[in-house]
Amino acid sequence: MELAPVLARLAAGHDRILEELKEFAAIPSVSTNPAHAADVRAAAQWLAAKLSAAGPFTVRTMPTPGASVVYAEWLGAAGAAGAPTVLIYGHYDVQPEDPVEQWVSPPFTPTLRDGRLYARGVSDDKGPMLIPIEVAEAFFAVHGRLPLNVKFMLEGEEEIGSRHLEAFVARHRELLAADVVISADGGMWRIDEPSLTVANRGLAGLELTLRGPAKDLHSGRHGGSVANPLHAMARLIASLHQPDGRVAVAGFYDRVRSLSPAERAEIAALPFDEAAYLAQVGATAAVGEPGYATLERQWTRPTLEVNGLWGGYQGPGMKTVVPSEAHAKITCRLVPDQDPDEVVALVTGHLERHVPPGTTVTILPGDHGARPAQIARDHRVLKAAETALAEVYGVRPLIVRMGGTVPVAEIFHRLMGLDTVYFSFSTGDEDFHAPNEFFRLHRLHEGLAAWVHLLDILGRERS
Numbered sequence: 001m002e003l004a005p006v007l008a009r010l011a012a013g014h015d016r017i018l019e020e021l022k023e024f025a026a027i028p029s030v031s032t033n034p035a036h037a038a039d040v041r042a043a044a045q046w047l048a049a050k051l052s053a054a055g056p057f058t059v060r061t062m063p064t065p066g067a068s069v070v071y072a073e074w075l076g077a078a079g080a081a082g083a084p085t086v087l088i089y090g091h092y093d094v095q096p097e098d099p100v101e102q103w104v105s106p107p108f109t110p111t112l113r114d115g116r117l118y119a120r121g122v123s124d125d126k127g128p129m130l131i132p133i134e135v136a137e138a139f140f141a142v143h144g145r146l147p148l149n150v151k152f153m154l155e156g157e158e159e160i161g162s163r164h165l166e167a168f169v170a171r172h173r174e175l176l177a178a179d180v181v182i183s184a185d186g187g188m189w190r191i192d193e194p195s196l197t198v199a200n201r202g203l204a205g206l207e208l209t210l211r212g213p214a215k216d217l218h219s220g221r222h223g224g225s226v227a228n229p230l231h232a233m234a235r236l237i238a239s240l241h242q243p244d245g246r247v248a249v250a251g252f253y254d255r256v257r258s259l260s261p262a263e264r265a266e267i268a269a270l271p272f273d274e275a276a277y278l279a280q281v282g283a284t285a286a287v288g289e290p291g292y293a294t295l296e297r298q299w300t301r302p303t304l305e306v307n308g309l310w311g312g313y314q315g316p317g318m319k320t321v322v323p324s325e326a327h328a329k330i331t332c333r334l335v336p337d338q339d340p341d342e343v344v345a346l347v348t349g350h351l352e353r354h355v356p357p358g359t360t361v362t363i364l365p366g367d368h369g370a371r372p373a374q375i376a377r378d379h380r381v382l383k384a385a386e387t388a389l390a391e392v393y394g395v396r397p398l399i400v401r402m403g404g405t406v407p408v409a410e411i412f413h414r415l416m417g418l419d420t421v422y423f424s425f426s427t428g429d430e431d432f433h434a435p436n437e438f439f440r441l442h443r444l445h446e447g448l449a450a451w452v453h454l455l456d457i458l459g460r461e462r463s
Contacts, residue, residue, distance in 0.1 A: 001139075001147050003456055009138045010448045017134050017448075018117070018441070020050070022110040024126050025119040031067060031093035031160050040156050043092040044068045047133075047154055054133055055140030057152075062172075064164040067093060067156025071175070074136075075149045077459070084458055085149035086381075087178035087418070089408050090129030090185055091158035094121030095433045102435035116438040124432030127439040128424040128447065129154065129184040135451040147459025151178055155408075158185065161203075161368030162407040169415050180381045181412050182454075186422030189400040191429060191440070193271070194393045196385055197422040199299070199374035200402035200409060202334035204343040205307075205366030208351060210236065210326045210359045216312075219320040227358025229326035230311050236361075237328060239354045240304055240347075244290045247304045249350040252343070257336040259300055267295050270398060280429075299401035303333045304347065331366070333403065340369025373409035375419045384461065385421050388453035392446050423454065 010017070029043035030036040044061055047070045051059045057072040070092070077083035097107035097120045105111035110119035117127070132152075139146050153176060157163055169176060189195040212229040213222070242248045259267075274286060274294055288297040297303075311326035313319035332343050344365045355361045375382055377399065389397040402422075409420035425447035431437045 001143055001456060001459065003452055005142045006135075006138045006452050007449055009142055010134065010452070011445075013134075013138070014445060017130070017444070018112075020134075021117065021122065021127055021130055021439075021444070022119075024050075024130060025110045025117070025122045026108055028097070028108045029093050029121065029156065030096050031157050033096060040067050040093060044070050044154075044156055047092055048072075050130075050133055051152060054137035055146075057136075062168075064157075064168050066160075066164045069156070069165075069168055070152070070154040072152040073150070074146055076145055077147070077149045083148055084180075084461070085151065085178040086455075086458060087151045087153055087176055087181045087412075088132050089181055089183045089420070090132075090152075090154045091125050091156065091162075092129065092154055093156045093159045094124070094126070095159050097435075099435060104436055107435075107437075112441075115441050117441065118436055118438045120437055121432075123426040123430040123437055123439040124187070125158070125185045125424070125426070127444060128187075128426050131425065131444065131447040132182075132184055132451050135448055135455065138448075138452070139455070147455050149178075150455075151176065158407075161370065162411070163368045165408065166411050166415070169411055173416055176416065178418060180379075181408070181418050181420040182381070182385075183406065183408060183420050183422045184424055185408075186402065186406055186424040187426040187428055187430075187432075188424065189398065189428060191427045194389045194395065194397040195400045196382060196389070196397045197400055197402045198377060198382070199336075200372065200404060200406050200422075201299070201302075202338065202340060202372035202410065203331060203368075203370045203405040203407075204334060204340035204347075205329070205331040205369070206344055206347060207327070207329050207364045207366070209362045210355070211324060211362070212359050213322060213324050215324050216321040217324075219322050222322055226322060227356065228322050229359055230323060232356035232359045233309065233311065233326035233328060235356050236351060236354055237306055237309065240306075240330075240350065245288050246290065247302070249304065249346050251346050252302065252304070255337045255339070255342075256302060259296070263300075264296065266399065267299070267401075268293065270295065270400065298403040300335055302335050302338060302343075305331055305333075307331055333405065334370075334372050336372050336374060338372065340371060344369070368407075370405050370407035371410040371414070373406075373413060373420065375409075375421065379419055379421070380461065381419070381421045381458065384457045385423055385454055387457055388450050391453045392450045423451070425450070 051072040107120040308329040312323035
């Protein structure tokens with residue numbers, strides 16, 4: 001299948017594609033806020049219409065107890081000998097825009113500045129997810145067919161942990177059957193080198209409340225005679241780590257899979273400037289579990305982080321009380337072969353054993369967890385992705401890992417035996433989840449070309 005006319009059509013359509021991305025990114029599909037439920041539905045409808053217009057896809061909007069899954073398929077290559085099927089994943093929901101006052105331009109008014117399109121969700125994940133749809137449209141327009149069988153599964157709950165995705169996949173195994181999953185979500189490591197991600201960490205979380213007196217008390221009348229839950233919370237949180245930074249929870253590391261010397265050497269060989277990294281994030285020093293480099297800690301070691309800590313009076317001025325309650329939120333990033341439920345149980349047991357005198361603890365597990373995932377370095381689709389990126393960038397991509405969590409990879413592996421290859425063109429510096437999120441226009445163009453090459457390589461591989 002000749003690629004030059006497909007690439008030429010995409011190049012000629014750059015302005016149209018950019019306008020479509022602006023239209024898509026203008027929909028405030030914030031999944032965590034019930035006030036945006038209609039906007040989440042509107043984003044699903046927009047995607048379904050776009051897929052229907054892209055070519056002879058069979059398109060379905062499939063309800064879940066939360067946001068709908070937009071599903072599309074074209075199986076016209078099924079008659080070709082050994083024609084593979086790829087399942088393309090992405091998500092159309094976005095993070096909240098808060099704090100709005102820190103945005104230079106309105107978060108849902110996509111704005112072009114200096115070669116960047118600024119909008120909430122434009123990098124995570126609307127821009128990268130739109131790319132394979134546009135590529136499919138170009139193949140249909142030029143050749144009337146795709147190089148292989150293609151299915152799309154686009155969800156609307158990734159930013160709230162894909163809480164209904166596992167049940168959806170379990171219920172629709174036959175519909176979703178494929179040879180591999182290619183994720184348009186995930187992102188590359190840095191902007192100055194192409195990269196492919198071969199592993200991501202899992203997630204577990206919980207929230208705890210410490211209670212002391214039955215109500216807030218006057219600190220002059222009662223201070224020093226009853227437990228202060230804020231003091232107690234500080235002690236309890238401090239007990240979770242040893243002084244050197246290692247997690248102190250018994251059993252926390254029992255299932256952690258150690259890196260091989262070759263894996264450690266591969267990570268050490270990556271072009272990483274720790275001083276530049278610290279300057280970028282505004283930190284004075286790298287800290288964490290001893291015996292591991294910064295990238296190893298970020299990608300291959302489990303963590304326990306306090307995400308929120310509060311209680312007592314927080315308004316202007318002073319209010320002299322012994323508060324009745326203190327609260328904290330904790331999340332853990334997990335690595336193979338840790339289990340979210342087991343880690344929550346271990347942390348819960350530690351907290352219960354270390355409750356300071358005069359207080360009681362209530363612990364609520366998080367409403368979702370995710371297991372870590374990885375793909376074999378010699379996986380044929382990963383190799384095809386390496387070749388596709390080399391076609392576009394002229395160099396072989398770096399092999400990296402992801403410190404964050406994308407639940408879909410582990411779900412597909414556990415339920416369907418499918419591996420996931422991340423093929424996204426956002427990068428880690430594009431401020432997703434933060435004010436002034438953006439997507440570089442040249443990454444949009446590069447992504448279009450790379451997806452053309454990837455689908456072509458996979459279509460030829462088993463034809």
